[in-house]
Amino acid sequence: MSISASHVTGAVTLSDARIVGPDGIHDGWLTIEDGRITHVGQGPAPRDGHSLGGRHVVPGFVDIHNHGGAGGSFPTGDQETARDAIALHQRHGTTTLVASLVSGPVPSLAAAASSLADLCEDGLLAGIHFEGPYISKDRCGAHDPGALRDPSPEEFAGLVKAGRGHVRMLTIAAELPGALDTIREAVASGVIAAIGHSDATFDQTRAGIEAGGTVATHLYNAMPALGHRAPGPIAALLEDERVTVELINDGFHVHPAMIKLAFDVAGPGRTALITDAMMATGLSDGIYQLGAMAVDVTNGQARLVEGGSIAGSTLTMDAAFRRAVREVGLTLPEAVQVTAATPARVLGLSDRLGTIAAGRFADLVVLSSDLEVDGVMRRGIWITEP
Incomplete structure (x- = not known):
């Protein structure tokens, strides 16, 4: 059985997200291009994006x-x-x-x-x-x-x-x-x-x-x-x-x-x-x-x-x-x-994954209010699209 995924082309912005990192949680957005996170911001996204409806986003x-x-x-x-x-x-x-x-x-x-x-x-x-x-x-x-x-x-x-x-x-x-x-x-x-x-x-x-x-x-x-x-x-x-x-x-x-x-x-x-x-x-x-x-x-x-x-x-x-x-x-x-x-x-991979930050791989998990998995992205590609 092959691993299938929903491909994302070009830059994509995920908006209305509650972004969770080791240092805290903030309401904001992130932009992904070529499999990596390019920008992470707080508040409303500067451009239209894929709204996550206030759900939590954590690193893969x-x-x-x-x-x-x-x-x-x-x-x-x-x-x-x-x-x-x-x-x-x-x-x-x-x-x-x-x-x-x-x-x-x-x-x-x-x-x-x-x-x-x-x-x-x-x-x-x-x-x-x-x-x-x-x-x-x-x-x-x-x-x-x-x-x-x-x-x-x-x-x-x-x-x-x-x-x-x-x-x-x-x-x-x-x-x-x-x-x-x-x-x-x-x-x-x-x-x-x-x-x-x-x-x-x-x-x-x-x-x-x-x-x-x-x-x-x-x-x-x-x-x-x-x-x-x-x-x-x-x-x-x-x-x-x-x-x-x-x-x-x-x-x-x-x-x-x-x-x-x-x-x-x-x-x-x-x-x-x-x-x-x-x-x-x-x-x-x-x-x-x-x-x-x-x-x-x-x-x-x-x-x-x-x-x-x-x-x-x-x-x-x-x-x-x-x-x-x-x-x-x-x-x-x-x-x-x-x-x-x-x-x-x-694993010596902190510069590539494990946190949501610009330059890291776009490895993300979208969680519902009860912490169930609603979506998974790996290297900028949706495994399961929310």
């Missing part, structure tokens, strides 16, 4: 941890179904998406990365994320335990090569033999090192951060709980100003109170909401696959058929945005920061 969502949707699973490397997954998430406002793989045999990971690199070169994906295989067997969650291995800088360099410059992130357990050298290799290769699926102590986690780890893969999940004598990775990741923490805000993975606790400590500038979505996203309950593992989705909650571990989510970023406002108590500007501006910064 940026999801840095996503395994698929609409029946497509990025770990398979299948391009046709990957396009279906991308299209689904675009309709829900995610205009920038990183494809996450799960642990598997190294040749299979390399082949999937090579295939998905084509979609990166087509501009449909913002990169590839290896979530494993260098993770803890004790904290592997929905990953195949038989595919896990100790980190190797040389082996990881081969995976980076297979991704042809499009590998953006590696999740790694900092306590494993070879982990610190592999983190250094990742950073030297321009890959974000994320600490997660880890049984590390507080000190081992800090060593991983000192080696170059700058992201916490889905904080709280697949790591030891906070302890008053054994604080573990959660405390080390939360307290360090160099680390951005991912959070799955679906009301199932993490209680809203713990989302709020992490937000209060890390602040909007160090918090990135993610979906961790898997292939069942957008589909009905049933049995699905995540890598080599069978997953039972019941009432929208994904768990392994064998053992019952949580196996990703069926979350979309617009739902995460709404929950951030309604359940966690974030303001709209704060919700924009954690769903767009902060993850864009993590």
Whole structure:
């Protein structure tokens, strides 16, 4: 299935908009030309435009941890179904998406990365994320335990090569033999090192951060709980100003109170909401696959058929945005920061996306009064026209 969109030719002005940025909300207008925002103003538009009727406009969502949707699973490397997954998430406002793989045999990971690199070169994906295989067997969650291995800088360099410059992130357990050298290799290769699926102590986690780890893969999940004598990775990741923490805000993975606790400590500038979505996203309950593992989705909650571990989510970023406002108590500007501006910064793309400003890509989401998606624009082209 191909991704379709409503093309916009020439300059277009969106008027009567409530424009939301990390620093506030203002009533105004914006002009778009050649896929970029050229002007942003307050008050009435200087020319006739497409009236948004006072609806909110937020930057397109940026999801840095996503395994698929609409029946497509990025770990398979299948391009046709990957396009279906991308299209689904675009309709829900995610205009920038990183494809996450799960642990598997190294040749299979390399082949999937090579295939998905084509979609990166087509501009449909913002990169590839290896979530494993260098993770803890004790904290592997929905990953195949038989595919896990100790980190190797040389082996990881081969995976980076297979991704042809499009590998953006590696999740790694900092306590494993070879982990610190592999983190250094990742950073030297321009890959974000994320600490997660880890049984590390507080000190081992800090060593991983000192080696170059700058992201916490889905904080709280697949790591030891906070302890008053054994604080573990959660405390080390939360307290360090160099680390951005991912959070799955679906009301199932993490209680809203713990989302709020992490937000209060890390602040909007160090918090990135993610979906961790898997292939069942957008589909009905049933049995699905995540890598080599069978997953039972019941009432929208994904768990392994064998053992019952949580196996990703069926979350979309617009739902995460709404929950951030309604359940966690974030303001709209704060919700924009954690769903767009902060993850864009993590990817090194703040100069191109994540905020509504002149010179940025025209990646926009139009929201109704109840924060439902009424329209999505990507690179100046309507995916869904309001």
